[in-house]
Amino acid sequence: MMMVNQSQMCPRFEKAIEILSKRWTAFILFQLLSGPKRFVGIESSITNLSGKVLSERLKELEAEGLIQRSVYPETPVRIEYSLTDKGAALAPVFSVIASWATEWLPTTAPIPGPECETLLSETTSGS
Amino acid sequence: MMMVNQSQMCPRFEKAIEILSKRWTAFILFQLLSGPKRFVGIESSITNLSGKVLSERLKELEAEGLIQRSVYPETPVRIEYSLTDKGAALAPVFSVIASWATEWLPTTAPIPGPECETLLSETTSGS
């Protein structure tokens, strides 16, 4: 029997969705949008993300060319993760998602959290 | 010990990312962007998506108000899934992702697939 790629999608678009919809990757990328961060910094900023999976994701994202890993041999060693140009180019994606969330998701905040408007910093201006 | 929500993210934005980054949901929503589809139509258009998970996701998306389930009591019964206004409002998200993919992902097409440029237009010829 002949195996057929039945997807009607552009392979690059499909790949982009695969990257972004893998669990935790979008959160990790978003956290790095605001600047370089260390391992524990990312870990503690994302609820329920385990160090084990963060380690896997960081390797995957580095392999995809979305983030860069920089080692600073201080005492103790400091390792920073930052977005590459390719990764930083995803900013508009998060901006559009934020716009949609603002318009369509209920606010339902039992405890008032941080102001949403400020969270996307320089990317907040509508497209 | 006091439990603290350590996330620095806007709850609505976090929710949006959660929805979109759950496995298969983005693909399902994208498929519905081009118009209402039946269960098997969605299933066959997304490689490796099982009927079991599709069934779960469709219920979740309906519960979120992103899609609508319509029953047509014909012979045999026909059930169509379509985007609500809330769901259709996600179109720009996919558009921006597609732009990013076009600019930053390698084309690496061993077999030339469908033209990427046409895939996000509402006028895409249906399956």
Add this chain to the structure above:
DNA sequence: TAAATAACTTACTTTATGTAACAAATGATA
């Protein structure tokens, strides 16, 4: 009554993720 068809469900297997203890790397310090 039985077949045909679409839309799911259920039981079971495989894969992904969470948890918590442990190892590797680094320079300061004894």
Add this chain to the structure above:
DNA sequence: TATCATTTGTTACATAAAGTAAGTTATTTA
């Protein structure tokens, strides 16, 4: 030199999510 403190991971094991394939329901036709 050797040990220590600190950060960054990694490993072993348990739990949760997803894949597979057979079964169920509902309906009309024969």
